[in-house]
Structure formats: C-alpha cells, structure tokens
Amino acid sequence: xxxxxxxxxxxxxxxxxxxxxxxxxxxxxxxxxxxxxxxxxxxxxxxxxxxxxxxxxxxxxxxxxxxxxxxxxxxxxxxxxxxxxxxxxxxxxxxxxxxxxxxxxxxxxxxxxxxxxxxxxxxxxxxxxxxxxxxxxxxxxxxxxxxxxxxxxxxxxxxxxxxxxxxxxxxxxxxxxxxxx
Numbered sequence: 667x668x669x670x671x672x673x674x675x676x677x678x679x680x681x682x683x684x685x686x687x688x689x690x691x692x693x694x695x696x697x698x699x700x701x702x703x704x705x706x707x708x709x710x711x712x713x714x715x716x717x718x719x720x721x722x723x724x725x726x727x728x729x730x731x732x733x734x735x736x737x738x739x740x741x742x743x744x745x746x747x748x749x750x751x752x753x754x755x756x757x758x759x760x761x762x763x764x765x766x767x768x769x770x771x772x773x774x775x776x777x778x779x780x781x782x783x784x785x786x787x788x789x790x791x792x793x794x795x796x797x798x799x800x801x802x803x804x805x806x807x808x809x810x811x812x813x814x815x816x817x818x819x820x821x822x823x824x825x826x827x828x829x830x831x832x833x834x835x836x837x838x839x840x841x842x843x844x845x846x847x
Contacts (some may be wrong), residue, residue, distance in 0.1 A: 682743025696700040719829045725809050726847060728771040729794045735770020736813045738828035739824075741742050744815050752776050760815045761804045763818055763827045767813055768806075771795075777810055785842055800839050807832060 718737045721730040739758055748755040749762020753769050761780045768774035768786075773795075778786060783799040796807045805814035812830045817823045820830040 717829055721809050732767045732771035733808055736767040744826040758827050764804045764806045787842045787844045791841045792847045795847040797842045798836050798839035
C-alpha cells in the first residue's frame with residue numbers, strides 16, 4: 667500500500683484526487699458528507715470486496731490514526747469476544763473492532779464491550795468520529811465511512827471488520843464521540 671501510518675493511499679501517477687473526482691482501478695474517491703475519502707482495493711490476501719481507507723488530508727491526526735488502525739483489521743474474521751481480553755486477536759467482534767480503532771487513535775486505553783461504550787466519550791455525534799452502540803452491537807463512523815463487523819446496509823454481505831457504507835438510520839443506537847472530534 668502506498669503511504670504509511672496516517673498518510674493517504676496513493677492513487678497513481680495522476681496524484682491526489684480533488685473534490686468530486688473519481689479514480690479508476692487503483693482507487694475510488696467517494697464524496698461522503700463534508701469530506702472526501704479515498705478507498706483503494708487491498709492487495710494480497712484480501713478479497714475483492716475488502717477495501718482500505720485513507721483519511722481526508724484535513725482530518726485530525728487522531729482520526730487518521732484510527733483509520734490506519736482500522737485498516738489493520740480488514741480481512742480478519744469475525745470472532746465473538748475477539749479483541750476484548752487484549753487489543754491483539756486473530757479476529758474481532760464489533761466492539762473489539764471499535765476498541766482497536768480507538769486505541770490506534772490514542773482515545774482508549776483498554777478494550778470495551780458494547781455496553782461499556784455507552785459511557786465512552788461524550789454524548790452525541792462528533793464531526794469526525796462517532797461511536798454508535800447498543801446493548802448488542804457497536805460500530806464506528808470515521809470521516810464519513812463506517813467501520814463495522816455487521817454487513818447491514820452493505821451489499822457485499824461479508825461479515826467481519828470492514829469499511830462499509832454509512833447506515834441510512836441509526837435508531838436504536840446511542841451516539842458517542844471524543845471531545846474535539
């Protein structure tokens with residue numbers, strides 16, 4: 667993958683894509699909310715439906731780091747309880763995935779389950795980062811894309827940690843955010 671931790675994924679000789687531009691085979695730039703987010707097809711063991719994400723250039727460093735951390739989980743299997751006892755696991759469940767990304771951003775010191783995430787951060791949606799949690803599920807929105815283990819709203823139908831489209835509705839979930847994000 668071009669770029670490193672906290673850096674954008676390269677889109678080839680044409681340079682960075684500008685707002686509203688779309689790139690072909692090496693990556694697609696999607697307009698998501700108020701931010702542009704670049705996706706690049708992952709290389710290697712990841713399947714056709716697994717994409718890595720890069721943060722918009724204007725994203726705070728903690729958001730870039732959370733996206734970088736989320737990319738590390740793409741392609742791993744869903745494992746109930748994965749990522750709970752330790753941030754390191756062979757697979758992750760929903761709250762383990764959220765915890766791993768928040769840890770990458772320096773916003774969480776120990777893994778939390780979906781019930782514990784009810785008390786994380788502050789109430790409400792954030793500008794860049796929002797944790798959505800319920801009694802049985804949690805997912806994370808970062809810079810206009812969803813990091814989630816559930817395939818709800820995702821035409822791929824693939825389970826496990828993946829970047830997915832935003833959900834049209836989040837009723838039944840409590841929104842939490844980190845101050846400043």
